[in-house]
Amino acid sequence: MNPAEPIPVGLLGATGMVGQQFVRQLAGHPWFRLAWLGASDRSAGRSYGEATHWVQDRRMPAELAGMVVRAGAPAADCPRLVFSAMHASVAGPIEESFARAGHVVLSNARNHRMGADVPLVVPEVNPEHLGLIARQRRERGWPGAIVTNPNCSTITLALALAPLRGLGIRRVIVSTLQAVSGAGYPGLAAVDVLGNAIPFIGGEEERLATETLKVLGEVRVDEEGIDPHGAVVSAHCNRVATVDGHLLCVSVELAARPTPAEVRAALAEFRGRPQELGLPTAPARPVQVVEGPDRPQPRRDAMAGLGMAVSVGRVRECPILGIKFAALGHNTIRGAAGASVLNAELLVAEGLLS
């Protein structure tokens, strides 16, 4: 279903790193028109141009620079569909207040992701999890809803593992090299990260394991919840001095014991619901298998599929778990704003917004 008129949308956390990426993703979007901007009290009442320390490599859209930023509270003129890029320290109750007021909130924040009645969706991997919206509305009495996308490294891992589900995923070991833009703005002090690598990102290893298993999980027969995937995931998360693009080194044990060539074929053939529906920002190939002994690389591959495709390379035998490879995803596009926009396109196309 293509909307006859662009649908007005709101954006909470519009001034931050992910918020700015939303602004980029929504500029010229064929289905959505950014009509309302929200942020903290620090920004409320100021123009978007004044309140935002713009760090994108394209200019701020002129029509937004003069738009007045609003406080993070439901307002009569806020559209029904609202994206959220708020800091996790504040996102939980604010997103709930919007859902209670009738808004459908598409959130990047971690607060509600693991809720038993909250869809945690990567549209190519688990579009059927949107069925949880019915339970959420029934139990919470909300006229609106909260739909979440996983964190940036989880989206890359889930997209790289989803094509292998039919081969029986048993155990996964993943080590990440995560870009500084993943820490928001101003993020890390230059003196801490330049020429350095930090082997700790608070809570990220637990999130990478639990969110991946929820996304790869199955809707229970009674449709009341999600049974997480039965695999075991062990994660090591590291911050490195790249700007955009999280690189993941993955070893995986698959029950079917496929060859590297069979794994490459499964990855390259993978398509999902967004590709079937021809959603506007769906990449033609959600997983791109890259050749070359030194790929994928953040600088060269993060923008694959306009930042919406995950690049996988170096698929080879692992002497311990069977198969290993490197996977790369753009953390603020496929890993955040672009993920939410694709979720919104799926909701519209499936008629779930009404």
Ligand code: NAP
């Ligand atoms: P950020 O740069 O620190 O931006 C945080 C945003 O939250 C700002 O717009 C800020 O507004 C707003 N905010 C703070 N307090 C608020 C309040 N009380 N009411 C309304 N808005 C408030 O963070 P970020 O990196 O963009 O991350 C945003 C969210 O996305 C976080 O939950 C993060 O975990 C998640 N995420 C980030 C990435 C990534 O790669 N960066 C990837 C996936 C998910 P002011 O400017 O007015 O303070």
